[in-house]
Amino acid sequence: xxxxxxxxxxxxxxxxxxxxxxxxxxxENALKTLDLYHGQLxxxxxxxxxxxxxxxxxxxxxxxxxxxxxxxxxxxxVYGGSAFGxxxxxxxxxxxxxxxxxxxxxxxxxxxxxxxxxxKAKRNWTENxxxxxxxxxxxxxxxxxxxxxxxWPKFTSHLWMKDSQSYxxxxxxxxxxxxxxxxxxxxxxYPFITGGTLKVKAKEAYTLKVRIPNWSKEVIFRKNNVQQxxxxxxxxxxxxxxxxxxxYTLFFVAEVKKEQRAQRAIGITYGSLIFSxxxxxxxxxxxxxxxxxxxxxxxxxxxxxxxxxxxxxSVHYHKQNEKQIFDSRHSPISIITSGWKIPNWKIHQNSADxxxxxxxxxxxxxxxxxxxxxxxxxxxxxxxxxxxxxxx
Ligand SMILES: [Zn+2]
Numbered sequence: 001x002x003x004x005x006x007x008x009x010x011x012x013x014x015x016x017x018x019x020x021x022x023x024x025x026x027x028e029n030a031l032k033t034l035d036l037y038h039g040q041l042x043x044x045x046x047x048x049x050x051x052x053x054x055x056x057x058x059x060x061x062x063x064x065x066x067x068x069x070x071x072x073x074x075x076x077x078v079y080g081g082s083a084f085g086x087x088x089x090x091x092x093x094x095x096x097x098x099x100x101x102x103x104x105x106x107x108x109x110x111x112x113x114x115x116x117x118x119x120k121a122k123r124n125w126t127e128n129x130x131x132x133x134x135x136x137x138x139x140x141x142x143x144x145x146x147x148x149x150x151x152w153p154k155f156t157s158h159l160w161m162k163d164s165q166s167y168x169x170x171x172x173x174x175x176x177x178x179x180x181x182x183x184x185x186x187x188x189x190y191p192f193i194t195g196g197t198l199k200v201k202a203k204e205a206y207t208l209k210v211r212i213p214n215w216s217k218e219v220i221f222r223k224n225n226v227q228q229x230x231x232x233x234x235x236x237x238x239x240x241x242x243x244x245x246x247x248y249t250l251f252f253v254a255e256v257k258k259e260q261r262a263q264r265a266i267g268i269t270y271g272s273l274i275f276s277x278x279x280x281x282x283x284x285x286x287x288x289x290x291x292x293x294x295x296x297x298x299x300x301x302x303x304x305x306x307x308x309x310x311x312x313x314s315v316h317y318h319k320q321n322e323k324q325i326f327d328s329r330h331s332p333i334s335i336i337t338s339g340w341k342i343p344n345w346k347i348h349q350n351s352a353d354x355x356x357x358x359x360x361x362x363x364x365x366x367x368x369x370x371x372x373x374x375x376x377x378x379x380x381x382x383x384x385x386x387x388x389x390x391x392x
Contacts, residue, residue: 001046001047001050001051002047002061002143004045005063011024011026012027012074027075037054040058040095040113041056041113041267041380042094042098043094043095044060044068045064046059046060047060047061047126048110048128049061049125050126050127055124056113056114056380057112057123057352057353059109060095061128061144062100062110062144062148063143065096065151066096066147066148066150068091069096069151069155072085073088076088077161081234081235082211082212082235085171085211085213086272089171092171093272094272095373096151096152097373098372098373098375099148100148101295101376102324102326105137106294107136107139108132108134108139109128109134109139110128110140112133112352114352114380115351115352115376116347116352117297117350117351117377118135119298119350120134120286123349123351124349131294134286134296135294136286136288136293136295137288137292137293139294159171159175160177167179167184167206167207167209168211168236169186169208169210169211172188172190172191172196173191174186174196181206182200182201182203183200184199184200189332191271191272192273192325192333193332194251194254195249195252196250198239198250199246199247200241200247201244201245202242202244202246206240208238208241208248209233209237209238210236210237212236212237212252213271214235215254215269217254220251221237221248221249221251222249223239224246224247256313256315257270263355264357265381265383265384267381267382268313270335273333274372275334275370275371276372276378276379276380277303277305277367277380277382278368278369278374278377279303279375280300280301281299282300283295283296297377303379304342305365305367306355306382307339307340307382307384307385308385309384312337316333318332319332320332324374328374328375331370332371333370333371334369335368337366337367339364339366340365341365342360344359344360352379359384359385361385
């Protein structure tokens with residue numbers, strides 16, 4: 001899987017060398033095929049060494065996440081556009097932080113979309129050993145220990161790019177861009193709040209392009225607090241500015257979406273974030289020396305819940321943990337919905353079994369869903385309950 005993730009940039013690089021359009025078509029076919037047979041809710045393709053299918057308890061290796069992100073960054077630089085940008089953000093804001101502990105002293109080799117336990121135990125891997133889903137210094141093998149640190153710096157260095165006429169923002173996360181001719185300060189809390197502010201100080205006239213994600217229903221755009229009609233060219237909002245200081249505010253209107261998975265299961269997204277039911281975690285040291293321990297994480301709360309096709313979802317914002325934004329105990333954003341407890345969801349090979357196809361329940365609870373990346377134990381692909389079978 002790591003080789004597959006690395007190889008995806010080959011199509012863009014060959015296009016750069018030859019100018020032949022066929023590489024874009026081959027690339028789109030490759031991505032479509034990977035999504036169909038191995039695509040996971042977090043935007044990655046599964047692979048615990050070998051490609052491993054769409055089941056939400058299959059593993060995805062941390063190295064492949066970092067390499068997939070770098071391939072998407074390269075393709076975004078070659079082709080531009082929201083398809084590669086959205087793929088990059090889905091993986092960067094979900095799969096990458098999920099595999100790394102909140103203090104960054106341990107990580108998983110393989111993460112699972114539905115991850116009910118992290119333990120040394122047999123799982124349905126294609127090849128990896130029983131330690132592959134532990135949080136540790138080098139569980140299973142040390143490659144991810146070396147690769148994990150490349151994810152955020154490479155992502156950061158691709159937030160802004162430059163074409164022949166413009167400065168191009170590929171992702172609205174807070175940062176500062178400095179050139180000889182201008183400085184751009186991006187402020188906000190993207191992706192938790194789906195927009196932000198660009199404070200520009202320029203010595204001469206300039207053009208900015210800001211990528212609009214495909215999930216955005218509408219762009220609300222203000223210049224110096226005055227609403228403007230947004231000018232959009234090929235997935236990018238166009239901003240023409242003059243020398244001086246200006247403040248631009250952008251807001252991408254997002255909505256809670258249900259993504260259909262196999263067995264009538266669904267995943268919940270809002271903007272580029274996936275939302276999971278966090279399972280209460282009990283961390284225990286297995287071995288190692290301070291601060292680099294191998295841990296087991298046991299579930300201490302119920303996880304067997306289904307959602308209904310008619311469930312309603314309300315989005316709430318909170319004060320976040322300033323040191324670690326991906327922390328299910330202090331998430332900057334949560335979604336409240338209703339879930340139904342389903343006792344017939346079994347454990348298979350120390351993982352959550354396939355989300356049951358037909359589920360009955362009479363026990364309804366309020367569920368708080370949080371961003372996937374902060375929940376180290378979680379349910380993210382939920383069975384759907386058939387309301388006609390319910391008593392209430
Ligand atoms: Zn690895």
